[in-house]
Amino acid sequence: MTSDVRYEWRAIHSKRPLASIETSPMPEPSCRSVAIIGLGLLGGSVALSIRRRWPSVRLTACARSPETRALALDRSIVDEVFESPDGAANGCDLAVIATPVNRIASLAQTLAGQFPELTLTDVGSTKGGLVRELADSSAAKQFVPAHPIAGSEKSGAEHASAELFDDKPIVLTPSGEELPHHVNRATEFWRATGGRIVTMPAEEHDATLALTSHLPHLLSSLAARQITPSMLSLVGTGWLDTTRVAAGDADLWTAIVSENREAILGAIQQSQTDLSTLHSIVTQGDDEALRTWLETAKQIRLDAPT
Template sequence: MAIERVTVVGLGLIGSSIARAAKARLPQVTVTGHDASADVREEARTLGLCDTIADDPAASVLGSDLVILAVPVGRMADAAAAIAPGLKPDAIISDVGSSKAGVADALAKALPDHVVIPAHPVAGTENSGPAAGFATLFEGRWCIVTPGASAPADAVAALSGFWEALGAKVDTMDAAHHDMVLAVTSHLPHLIAYTIVGTASELEEVTESEVIKYSAGGFRDFTRIAASDPVMWRDVFLANKDAVLETLQRFNEDLTALQQAIRRGDGAKLEDWFTRTRAIRRSIIEQGQDDAAPDFGRRH
């Protein structure tokens, strides 16, 4: 199954990075782009992101072998309905959403007669919009593909091959397991970061100006992901509610235990916990999922 024409719907950080990576690494593939916002379409044209930018969603997918919806997960159903009239019968429809079970349902409902294979490239930065994307965003990162039971094997292979061609490593799992894994590795961290940045900015005893000045003590690390796109993340938490609440419950139990250890002056428990967490970072660096340079490689 050859992928010769690709359409990317939604040209923000992820969508524009797919378009750039495809243009850079797959010169034989024609890339068409569409975005619901006329301003974004105009910016994408100026940036030369795609071979063509279509104003109409249905027109953007005409003749495409692969259509990737790169919109917030709360907008997947509408985006799918909007492209439906233009789809080839054998087109593969995929997405990049951070939660998969809800998206799989929404797309299957909107496109009952098409091949839908949800996917999620685990990559990004805190920036948003078409100018924030770059061609190397997916290099060495994992893309998780979550095909339903009825997904044709050749279509799954074609989609996986496309992501590998963009530089990603591909894993396949079911949507429910994806949602639990990502609740831990991405959604809970974002929720915690959003919470603490909000907490710090609203204390009476410490001014916001002090929080900013002394942020190099650790706080600034949390502000990066708390600067991520608000609409995208609103939708993620609403779509993956159950898994997020379950992992949050575990986090709360652990936090209460450490809180008690501090209150009781139980230094041995604290030191033991802090020693175990050190090993995880070493593994992440060894597996190429973070920079080995101290302080994330920040310039000093």
């Protein structure tokens, strides 16, 4: 048993598919207890979605701040909350690491060393570096990398939602080192959140997310940075829509860019090439080329799922 302070419960755009998508009826849970390591927006939403689908499953969590621990209990997000990861994971069948991406590997290694039967998974939006860091370790046998493609510019458990993952892709990027029963348990678990299971290699995931998520966030921030405070009274819905994700947590996004640097640099280069094309079109006054450029972008946006 681990010693801990314990708090009791008080009341993609492509013509070809990038990966295989699995859909099947949700089975009865094989895990009876789940730990959430990190109670932010995603961690809290994972807990609420599982409580909705699997109400009999015992939920524990680790949260560093007393305010978050109190909120988690007041909202019945979890049944028990602890100050340390090992306190939350002790006695559990599965643990979800919902911390910033630069902390996931070390936590996975620590928890795997303490609980060799525990299935481990995560919510990180970068996967290649994580898979490489855990390669050939004992943790690699237990850890099933995952990325639920859902979220918000808001952060914190107070914004958690049981519906956040409904019909959203949950990308699994297994390394091949995982024991089969851990893959099966993690797949079953993520399906229970309401999401759609997608499987792809870690490097393909990172290259794709650099274009579909990471670069858009940086471009949103770039657009926000062009505005001076004196201009804010004149912004409209177009600027607000374009810059929405720029309101995201800066520390979280610094870690994401650091972990997926090479793929993001490639995406920036691709964007610079397209921006150069746009610059030439506007400079030359080629309205027909501009119309074609805009129509292409419009059609891609219209084809996207909503």
